[in-house]
Amino acid sequence: MSTRVLICDDSKIARKQLARALPTDWAVSVEFAEHGQEALDMLASTTFDILFLDLNMPVKDGYETLEALQGYADAPAVIVVSGDVQPQAIQRVKSMGAVAFHKKPASTEELRQLLISLKLFTEGGSDNPNNQLANTLTAAEQFTLNECLQEVSNVAMGRAASVLANMLNVFVKLPVPKVNILEVGELQMALDYSIKEDSCSAVSQGFVGSGVAFETLLIFSDSSLPDMAKLLSVFETIDSVVEVELLMDVSSVLVGPFIDAFGKQLNIDFSHSHPVLLARHAKVADLVNAKKAKWKRTLAVEIVYEVENYQISCDLMLLFTEDSVSVLENLLSYLVEEE
Structure with missing residues (x-):
């Protein structure tokens, strides 16, 4: 009898990658859900043995799904697989009933050993592994640039948040990264929506x-400054000098680890310029006007970081040059094929 597995992740790439990482000698049947609510609907009508669950998803995220599962009499064993590697995130999911946490991207051997340690899989336990998994993965799938870039950004986002969380002893709330090709006017609308101050x-x-060029833009709501100072143990008066130091310190903590994790996934060691204070106490429209001649039309990745229990919100954007788009498409398609 095969083990019934449900993989819940909003990313098609992550679902495929995780399915490929499952032991090939395992008698297993695999189904997929795109978000927590879909997984719960499937679990209400079908019994599954194992649920692999992402955390950052639309509709219903991993935390909400775990909470809902506490009312299920026949709940599966839940293994959270996420790019959010903050210690508090790992502790939270385990306190909510997850039997284990595994970071993205899933490693075939590490996942195998985890399943063995949890007694969910036994080596040599089946002479006739179910071939449904192989059939599922041989189906041709096309992934868009946006889908690939979103998943790579999702993993990098989790690494950056973990550095910030460890440094400040906080929990960083993470969104689903947004990836779009934007005109200047659309970029301003996106920023207006995120930066409500x-x-x-x-x-x-x-x-x-390696032919990829982009600019990071880290935008802070001005109301975030007092709590940023508090977390960084800055108790002096926040004058213009202290303010700039705060902005630069938090920028280096968020941008540096993100780009490091982003580059490692693409096998690129990025060179970088010195960070520049682009604006202080400015309106979003002024910010966009200052750069609109350069940006015009850009491939943009947007991530909004929020710190739990603090009034801190910042918007990280990666703005790629038009020439970088075709290079990224080649790099990311190769990355998907390797998975």
């Missing part, structure tokens, strides 16, 4: 490597 401050930095 009247004024903001921004730090920019340029990166280039």
